[in-house]
Amino acid sequence: IAGGIGIFVYVTQKDRHPGTQLPYDPEKKTIVILGSGWGATSLLKTLDTSEYNVVMISPKNYFLFTPLLPSVAVGTLSPKAILQPTRYLARHKARAVTVIEAEAKEIDPFNKTVTFEDDTEIKGEVSHTTISYDYLVHAVGAEVQTFGIPGVQEKACFMKELSDAEIMQRRFKDCIESAAFPGQDNTEIDRLLHIVIVGGGPTGIEVSGEIHDFLEDDLKAWYPELAGRIRISLVEALPSVLPMFSKQLIEYTESTFKESKIEILTKTMVKEVKDRSVVLQMPDKSIQEVPCGMVVWAGGNKGRKITQDLMAQYPNVQTNRRGLTVDDQLRLAGADGSIFAIGDCTSTSYAPTAQVASQQGAYLARVFAQMAKKNTLQARLNQLEQSEAAVTDTAEKANRKPEIETTRKLIANVKVRPFHYSHQGSLAYIGSDKAIADLPFANGNIASAGVATFLFWRSAYLSTLFSLRNRTLVANDWIITKIFGRDLSR
Ligand code: FAD
Ligand code: NAD
Known part of the structure; x- marks a missing residue:
């Protein structure tokens, strides 16, 4: 030891x-x-x-x-x-x-x-x-794309920076505590416990899955009177969520969300976010104002x-x-x-x-290394050429030529290759200890989903973390959460 x-x-x-x-x-x-x-x-x-x-x-x-x-x-x-x-x-x-x-x-x-x-x-x-x-x-x-939709910037939570995650957590717990307040009106409880997530890209899907886990694993135990009333709605303007994943994985996600009672509203566009509601344009173009306690905006990127x-x-x-x-x-x-x-x-x-x-x-680090190598060789070549020019003896001049030629060749050989992206596959967590993976293989893509994929997702992200310190902290938090549950304090 x-x-x-x-x-x-x-x-x-x-x-x-x-x-x-x-x-x-x-x-x-x-x-x-x-x-x-x-x-x-x-x-x-x-x-x-x-x-x-x-x-x-x-x-x-x-x-x-x-x-x-x-x-x-x-x-x-x-x-x-x-x-x-x-x-x-x-x-x-x-x-x-x-x-x-x-x-x-x-x-x-x-x-x-x-x-x-x-x-x-x-x-x-x-x-x-x-x-x-x-x-x-x-x-x-990039920053979050809001398309200038009224109320989004001021009233929705984002999921881009650490502060966004902290704000969302506080607001979510606010909704729960306000709903649990003695004498709260029934309609108001339903409003406070309705969470709307906008954007069916990977961010919106992962946030929905995580909120669902919080609900299942912890809130059911600590707020049994409220747990059954929490609603999660995922709003997506396009005909389907996760357009970058295969059809099979989209269907798997949709069916998992259905089991998890996360309602997916496709072909539905958010038109405004208000203090206590969200305004939706439904697939038939009708406008509906839906009461909710919190809106999480995951509408994509903007420069x-x-x-x-x-x-x-x-x-x-x-x-x-x-x-x-x-x-x-x-x-x-x-x-x-x-x-x-x-x-x-x-x-x-x-x-x-x-x-x-x-x-x-x-x-880019490799490009800079190549450029440094080229600069060093170029400096050496300049030195050699200068000293060769200073020499008057023809035999001595001829002696120096080979090194000059070699250095010139070495410079010509330092070539910066173009950037080539190697896609390692797409992974996303969808809640309920399940994940989806689209992995490229020699014979085409392999689509994988379920609990084994979730374990693969966890191990892939654990190994991608940049430091041993972070790996230790993340693994430790996963164990602590599994044993003691999530922290409900605000
Ligand atoms: P960032 O990582 O966003 O870094 C930008 C940096 O620039 C930040 O440090 C920022 O503080 C800094 N900055 C901002 N403005 C200025 C300024 N004016 N001057 C100087 N610095 C500035 N991708 C995956 O491949 N797999 C995933 O599982 C995945 N999950 C994601 C989950 C979430 C919730 C989100 C939001 C994104 C996820 N992504 C994932 C996408 C991934 O995070 C981005 O593609 C990636 O962060 C892009 O890297 P970047 O270096 O371009 O930008
Ligand atoms: P995204 O661009 O992938 O998805 C945003 C979605 O919001 C779109 O589908 C869009 O149609 C929808 N939307 C926008 N405005 C809307 C409105 N008013 N009403 C309803 N729907 C609306 O954004 P993202 O999910 O934040 O992802 C950003 C990038 O980060 C992507 O490239 C993604 O691949 C990457 N990412 C990857 C992972 C992963 O691999 N697990 C996780 C998160 C993000």
Whole structure:
């Protein structure tokens, strides 16, 4: 046991720490990374920082493992379990990485600068700064698409940031406690206990499944008089939920939801969110106002302002409303090659997922390694050519030619391959300890669903978590929740 503990301590503590890392080097190029999400974190994890100065700017000084966010919203997991402070990752890098908690406000691609603002609540005297970059990686993700529908921004809960999950949890518990208030009117109890989820994409489906689990596993025991009255409705404008999954898995999800008493309303569009109701346009185009206690909005993605502003700098090239157009090496179309964009802020032929963003981040780290290699070789070539030019003896000149030729060939061989996305499959949790999976195999896709798939979903996400610390916290929370149930305190 002592040996095991010794190895564990060695493995977790052996890495570099601030103070033993290489310092800023004015001779090296500076990469500024905007964001600390899937794309940016994957890039930082893989990047060889001995070749660059790296500055990471994000309003969140942590990485958020979004796939498990709906589990935080119902208290299955604690928030800390799915967060990884960016500095934990930065301390493992060869050269110290400057991590700045700030929101990038303006990019000047012509003077190569980024202006950012302190995002903390207590601000110091300086809260607004501009820095220069040699390379910029735009990895700011996306924000929630509300389509400007009245009331959504102000009255609905979202499921994008950690704060969204915390707000949803508080509001859900508010609804339950208000419904349990002595003397509450029956109609009002039904309103408070009606939860409406908008969007039949994977986010809406997973949130519905998690709320259902909370209801089944905990609320039935603690609020037996209310549990039977809770209603969950999932509203989707399209004819079906989960359009990215196979027909078989859509049907499986629909039948699981039916058993779970989650009502799916397809071809139904939310037109307004009010304080105590939601206005729906039904499939027959009639309008219905449905009372509810809480609306969770999972209506998809929209580009952030900083992304829209960057697009506006290249009005003739950046015209795709879904996001930034990049070339096959993830360089911003229209720019001079110094700006790269990855993840949800880009418009690509694949769906915006963590899988795509993390593969793009890892790819970009390889691109930077290739570029550094090329720069080193180019510097060596310049040196060789200069010293050869200075030599007057013809025999000595001829002696130096082979190394010059070899270095030229080596430079020509450093080629940056285009980014290629390798789809590993789609997974989603649908509640009741069931998950669905669309997995690509040599002979086509395999659709899998049920409890075994749920165990696969759990193990896949556990292994995808970036650190051992997070894996331990998540596994621990799953066990605690199974044994003691979810926390009902507010
Ligand atoms: P993000 O991960 O969103 O990161 C963007 C970063 O930029 C954040 O750190 C943000 O704070 C920062 N930022 C924002 N504005 C600025 C600014 N102005 N300046 C600097 N930084 C800024 N995908 C899957 O593949 N599998 C799943 O199971 C899955 N589950 C999901 C569950 C939920 C609830 C959600 C919401 C999404 C899920 N996704 C999943 C999608 C996945 O989370 C996104 O595709 C992924 O996060 C995109 O990575 P990104 O790096 O582009 O953006
Ligand atoms: P989405 O774009 O996939 O789905 C949003 C849905 O909301 C759409 O189907 C749209 O028709 C519907 N909608 C929009 N406005 C509406 C309205 N007014 N009334 C009714 N319905 C309305 O969004 P998402 O689920 O947040 O997913 C975003 C991205 O993240 C996707 O690429 C998705 O693949 C990815 N993601 C993946 C997973 C996973 O793999 N498990 C989980 C979550 C998110």
